[in-house]
Amino acid sequence: MLRYLPFLLVLALWIYAFIDCVNTPESQVRGLPKVVWVLIILLFGEVLIGPVAWLVAGKERHRVAGGRGSTPSEWHRNHGANPRAAWVAPDDNPEFLRSLREENKKDEALLKDWEADLRRREEELRRREAEGPEDTPPTAS
Structure with a gap:
């Protein structure tokens, strides 16, 4: 059972990178067009080059210009009825x-x-x- 673990980890990383790339808005993709990143992830996924390259260089992982956050909590915080208002219970x-x-x-x-x-x-x-x-x-x- 333990001999399948490396294969499963590579597969999980491959799937995660692919889904992350497909769900990322075009404005947050860096370096290459989104379609090229998808092809790189799919073609070089078995040797981990594609998914690791996407996670390291393909997507902006910090605050995006314009005040919109890149994490889900930042997005929800900034896309309420009044983004500047503090949340109230x-x-x-x-x-x-x-x-x-x-x-x-x-x-x-x-x-x-x-x-x-x-x-x-x-x-x-x-x-x-x-x-x-x-x-x-x-x-x-």
């Missing part, structure tokens, strides 16, 4: 709390309507039971 966010209060008011109004409808239906059933059966056919004995 939901329980400290006044807009979120206000929306909860509004939603709560709507739910309470809906519950009151349901309760009133239920009371009306119960009263209607009681009134029908008190009046007795009107349209029931006589039972044969």
Whole structure:
């Protein structure tokens, strides 16, 4: 089993480099066009030259000009509604709390309507039971 480990590591690096290259925006690719990098990774993947060259020289791994980050956390941090605003937890966010209060008011109004409808239906059933059966056919004995 241990003799397959080097092969699996090379395969994993090859797959990672290929997927990383394909998913990288063209603006972050350095040196060569993206198609050429894909071909280098595929053709020289078995000897590790292609994937290692891509990881070392093919992609910008630092902050990109324009304030956009290259890591997922930087991207999410910079692509929010207001990129300059600091992140606020939901329980400290006044807009979120206000929306909860509004939603709560709507739910309470809906519950009151349901309760009133239920009371009306119960009263209607009681009134029908008190009046007795009107349209029931006589039972044969």
